[in-house]
Amino acid sequence: MKDVAAAAGVSLKTVSRVVNGESNVNDDLRSAVLESIAELGFRRNASARDLRQGRSGTIGLLLEDVADPFYSMLSRAVEEVAREHGTMVFAGSSAEDPDRERDLALAFCERRVDGLIIVPAGTSHSYLLPEMRAGIPAVFVDRPPGDIEADMILTDNLGGSRRGVEHLLGHGHRRIGFIGDAPEIYTAGERLRGYREALESAGIAFSDDLVTQAPPSPTSTADALDRLLEGPSPATAVLCGNSRTTVSVLRELARRSARLALVGFDDVELGDLLQPGLTVVAQDPGAMGAAAARLLFQRIAGDTAGPTQTVTIGTRLIPRGSGELPAP
Amino acid sequence: MKDVAAAAGVSLKTVSRVVNGESNVNDDLRSAVLESIAELGFRRNASARDLRQGRSGTIGLLLEDVADPFYSMLSRAVEEVAREHGTMVFAGSSAEDPDRERDLALAFCERRVDGLIIVPAGTSHSYLLPEMRAGIPAVFVDRPPGDIEADMILTDNLGGSRRGVEHLLGHGHRRIGFIGDAPEIYTAGERLRGYREALESAGIAFSDDLVTQAPPSPTSTADALDRLLEGPSPATAVLCGNSRTTVSVLRELARRSARLALVGFDDVELGDLLQPGLTVVAQDPGAMGAAAARLLFQRIAGDTAGPTQTVTIGTRLIPRGSGELPAP
Numbered sequence: 227m228k229d230v231a232a233a234a235g236v237s238l239k240t241v242s243r244v245v246n247g248e249s250n251v252n253d254d255l256r257s258a259v260l261e262s263i264a265e266l267g268f269r270r271n272a273s274a275r276d277l278r279q280g281r282s283g284t285i286g287l288l289l290e291d292v293a294d295p296f297y298s299m300l301s302r303a304v305e306e307v308a309r310e311h312g313t314m315v316f317a318g319s320s321a322e323d324p325d326r327e328r329d330l331a332l333a334f335c336e337r338r339v340d341g342l343i344i345v346p347a348g349t350s351h352s353y354l355l356p357e358m359r360a361g362i363p364a365v366f367v368d369r370p371p372g373d374i375e376a377d378m379i380l381t382d383n384l385g386g387s388r389r390g391v392e393h394l395l396g397h398g399h400r401r402i403g404f405i406g407d408a409p410e411i412y413t414a415g416e417r418l419r420g421y422r423e424a425l426e427s428a429g430i431a432f433s434d435d436l437v438t439q440a441p442p443s444p445t446s447t448a449d450a451l452d453r454l455l456e457g458p459s460p461a462t463a464v465l466c467g468n469s470r471t472t473v474s475v476l477r478e479l480a481r482r483s484a485r486l487a488l489v490g491f492d493d494v495e496l497g498d499l500l501q502p503g504l505t506v507v508a509q510d511p512g513a514m515g516a517a518a519a520r521l522l523f524q525r526i527a528g529d530t531a532g533p534t535q536t537v538t539i540g541t542r543l544i545p546r547g548s549g550e551l552p553a554p
Numbered sequence: 555m556k557d558v559a560a561a562a563g564v565s566l567k568t569v570s571r572v573v574n575g576e577s578n579v580n581d582d583l584r585s586a587v588l589e590s591i592a593e594l595g596f597r598r599n600a601s602a603r604d605l606r607q608g609r610s611g612t613i614g615l616l617l618e619d620v621a622d623p624f625y626s627m628l629s630r631a632v633e634e635v636a637r638e639h640g641t642m643v644f645a646g647s648s649a650e651d652p653d654r655e656r657d658l659a660l661a662f663c664e665r666r667v668d669g670l671i672i673v674p675a676g677t678s679h680s681y682l683l684p685e686m687r688a689g690i691p692a693v694f695v696d697r698p699p700g701d702i703e704a705d706m707i708l709t710d711n712l713g714g715s716r717r718g719v720e721h722l723l724g725h726g727h728r729r730i731g732f733i734g735d736a737p738e739i740y741t742a743g744e745r746l747r748g749y750r751e752a753l754e755s756a757g758i759a760f761s762d763d764l765v766t767q768a769p770p771s772p773t774s775t776a777d778a779l780d781r782l783l784e785g786p787s788p789a790t791a792v793l794c795g796n797s798r799t800t801v802s803v804l805r806e807l808a809r810r811s812a813r814l815a816l817v818g819f820d821d822v823e824l825g826d827l828l829q830p831g832l833t834v835v836a837q838d839p840g841a842m843g844a845a846a847a848r849l850l851f852q853r854i855a856g857d858t859a860g861p862t863q864t865v866t867i868g869t870r871l872i873p874r875g876s877g878e879l880p881a882p
Contacts, residue, residue, distance in 0.1 A: 284644070284665065292633060292645070295823075298626035305620060305647055314661060316612070317620070317645040319633055333642060337612065476827050495623075496824040499804055 233262035285522065286316045286334030288327060288344045293319075296469065296492060296511045297345065300367065303515030304343060311523050313340065324348025335362055341522045343515075346371055349410070363525035367518045369412040370536075377525070379518045379537045383413050383491075386507040386541030387420025390465050390489040393505070393543055395428050398553035399463035399487055402436065403454040405447065405475060406467025409439040417467045417491055436461055447474040455484060462553045463487035469494045476500070487551040489543075498546055505549025508542045561590035613850065614644045614662030616655060616672045621647075624797065624820060624839045625673065628695065631843030632671060639851050641668065652676025663690055669850045671843075674699055677738070691853035695846045697740040698864075705853070707846045707865045711741050711819075714835040714869030715748025718793050718817040721833070721871055723756050726881035727791035727815055730764065731782040733775065733803060734795025737767040745795045745819055764789055770798040775806050783812060790881045791815035797822045804828070815879040817871075826874055833877025836870045 231241045236255050243251045244259040251259075287304055289297040301317055308315050316334055320327035327347040334342060335357045342354075342364040349372035354364055358376070366378040394402050404421045407414040418439065422432050435457075438450035454461040464486050466472040472490035479486060490497070490506045497504035517537050543549075559569045564583050571579050572587040579587075615632050617625040629645055636643050644662055648655035655675040662670060663685045670682075670692040677700035682692055686704070694706040722730050732749045735742035746767065750760050763785075766778035782789040792814050794800040800818035807814060818825070818834040825832035845865050871877075 282665075291630065292620070293623075293627045293630035295621075295623060295626070298623070298629075299621045301626075301645070302619065302621035302647060305645070314644050314646065314665060316642050317629070317633070318642065319630060337610075337642060473824065473827075476824075480827055494824060496801065496804070496822060496828065499801075499808055500824065500827055501829050 230259060230262050234258040281340055282338040283312060284314045284316060284337065284339045285519075285526075286318070286331065286337075286339040286342045288318055288320055288330050288334070288342065290322055290345050290347060291319045292317055295495065296509070299511040300345075300515035300518075303512040304519045307516055307519035307523065313523075320345070320347040322347050324350070328353055332357075341365070341526045343367055343518045343522055344371070345369060348372065351376070361530075363522060363530065365518045365522045365525070367514055375534050377521050377535050377537075379514050379521070379539065381413070381509045381514065382538050382540050383416035384420040384423070386509070386543075387417040387465065387467075387491060388424040389420075389541065389543050390491060390507045390549070391421050391424035392428075393545070393549055394463040394465065394487055394489060395424065395430075397463075397487060397550055400430060400553065401459060401461045401463070403438075403450070403461040403464040403486075404436060404467065405438045405450045405454075405464060405471050407439065407471065408441050414439060414467055417465075421465055439467075442468065442470040442474050444474060444478070447471065447478050451475065451478050451482070451484070454486070461486065463489075463549075463551075466490045468492055472504070472506075476504070485551065487549060487553070489549040493544065500548070502548045502551065503546030505543070505545050505547065508544050510539055510542075513539050558587060558590050562586040609668055610666040611640060612642045612644060612665065612667050613847075613854075614646070614659065614665075614667040614670045616646050616648055616658050616662070616670065618650055618673050618675060619647045620645050623823065624837070627839040628673075628843035628846075631840040632847045635844055635847035635851065641851075648673070648675040650675050652678070656681055660685075668854045669693070671695055671846045671850055672699070673697060676700065679704070689858075691850060691858065693846045693850045693853070695842055703862050705849050705863050705865075707842050707849070707867065709741070709837045709842065710866050710868050711744035712748040712751070714837070714871075715745040715793065715795075715819060716752040717748075717869065717871050718819060718835045718877070719749050719752035720756075721817060721873070721877055722791040722793065722815055723752065723758075725791075725815060725878055728758060728881070729787060729789045729791070731766075731778070731789040731792040731814075732764060732795065733766045733778045733782075733792060733799050735767065735799065736769050742767060742795055745793075749793055767795075770796065770802050772802060772806070775799065775802040779803065779806050779810070779812070782814070789814065791817075791877075791879075794818045796820055800832070800834075804832070813879065815877060815881070817877040821872065828876070830876045830879065831874025833871070833873050833875065836872050838867055838870075841867050 227238060227241050231238045236259060240255055241259050244256050285308060291297055305315050318330040324347050341362060344364055344366050345368045346366055351371040351374045355374060358364055364376050366376055370378050391402060406418055409415060425432055440446040466475050469492040490504055493506045493508040555566060555569050559566045564587060568583055569587050572584050613636060619625055633643050646658040652675050669690060672692055672694050673696045674694055679699040679702045686692055692704050694704055698706050719730060734745055737743060753760055768774040794803050797820040818832055821834045821836040
């Protein structure tokens, strides 16, 4: 601003008046200021302005992996709502590492975000309490926070998983496997519960032999399929607990030319073009992101006295062929 | 800091010394300060600190769509390099709208990003010149900037497209179609050039009848296939100019039970599981994002005197079946 004032031959006060849109400035002086602003490429310092107003016009979005299609769709939905509020989004990936999650969340807070949307990797979030008390609301998505109370947006994991298993039961299957992510991941646990409940409601005993819980990898998938397909009474169907597992299982089944009725939890692109088409319990990451962002901006706008909210987003079963293969 | 000082019963100066890690503080006082910081949830104001230092520790990443797999992989690679530099990433989508691109880029600048990585939607970027002169370097990715000189990271679109067509020629095809994105998009134009050059090198006349250039949609794809498959001398193969077009063409071919040899530009998840597998000219969005971020941080670190750089990242042809269907 000093440079602008010098170039325009006016006082700093005059530059400030023009920049702040005050009316009590002579037209010639205003023109001179505007011209020298254009020349110097001066841009109003939004950071400084926002700091004075106690708002940064930014939010932090902490995902497991910004490159994962589920999270990238969620991210875009958050961005659209943020845009309506004139707010920019910091995005970062925890890579399923609690330390990295904590570092990123606190780095966002250091940069004075107005709020946080977090897909938690860790199970302890008390590190956020001082920030939340200092007025940075946090909304958790996909998984609940550990050891603190906060707003959260979840998929109906249990109901969706249950519906997927019921669908397979409806096609005559009795030996149904479950291949899910590591048991410490909340969604993996809920989906296993849904699997178990559906079996038990149908009077079928739950058997550990049919269940694998491990981070998706080609090796873990091959092992899981070995267990399901070997033995005197092999599985005839499988519920895959997440899209990465689904893809990994599809690759392994193709390699073995093996056939299993299959329902995947979470949709994958091109699932409709496979042969048979991929039957899935679809989540709605766009709806989750939008709901999270709307709730966050409601909190940022001052709705902080009310109780915490849990929003559960329903799933949709999309039959395309793989889940309708009949039991032998 | 005043509150911390009051709670700890020490001077503001002492709090400042503890926060700044200075050693000349009595251990008891230091403990008192740390305790009251913990109690009050005090966090050093990174924004204020960075403003004083002239750095914000942030960069802006402007993509066409953060939800698109190509851009989300690029985004993750940028994030990893930014992380090595202790820098946070603002991410935003232009949605192929030049006004939105400009608004976002300038909003990032208002928030004093240290640099910009831009997938341009518009063809004029002189609006960035004042920002760049004021010390905010910009690196363009995937497409060059319009009307300004700047660093850029591009895919070898022409060479990749040429190689895709040569691959189809090698399998006996002479009537090869091209379905690409809108002609004003740089990558679409380059890929059309590669298609044309490959044909002409093989002594095959270029024919407008075999070319469609339009934003990918089910309607435009159906029209394009109508044109390719009708008439006395239908196409026997097609090069799809981008992954959304590829997916759209695959869906339409499945609906019609029609068969065409097909090479897609840019890979898609599950392409290996289709029947036949999808042959693609694969780009490397991770390499592009990492190269863009490395060049940007080199500029931020002060390497601003050197000439602008263009980095061209090579493509890889992955044969999986669809591109190896022989000509009838």
